[in-house]
Amino acid sequence: MKLTIPLILALVFLAGCTQVEITNYDECVAAGNPIMESYPEQCMTKDKVTFVNENAVVCQDNCGDGECAEMVCLAIGCPCAETPETCPIDCNEVSI
Numbered sequence: 748m749k750l751t752i753p754l755i756l757a758l759v760f761l762a763g764c765t766q767v768e769i770t771n772y773d774e775c776v777a778a779g780n781p782i783m784e785s786y787p788e789q790c791m792t793k794d795k796v797t798f799v800n801e802n803a804v805v806c807q808d809n810c811g812d813g814e815c816a817e818m819v820c821l822a823i824g825c826p827c828a829e830t831p832e833t834c835p836i837d838c839n840e841v842s843i
Contacts, residue, residue, distance in 0.1 A: 787801075787803030811836050
């Protein structure tokens with residue numbers, strides 16, 4: 748009985764000391780860390796390591812709409828910039 752109490756206290760102490768390594772945004776959020784009010788969203792660990800939500804949609808993909816949008820605004824919801832490499836359907840140069 749005398750050995751049981753110190754053993755239980757040691758196990759509780761060790762369980763509280765284990766840390767899970769956080770390697771991405773989803774793990775950061777799941778660990779209960781705060782989400783910063785930014786776009787795209789960012790999560791900061793207790794060690795001040797920041798992870799960006801890579802799944803956040805920053806621009807609207809309009810590839811295939813018949814217009815090559817090479818010049819676009821940089822606000823949330825603006826169309827994504829299109830080039831012959833990123834949207835060959837709309838930005839294919841026709842040689843005359």
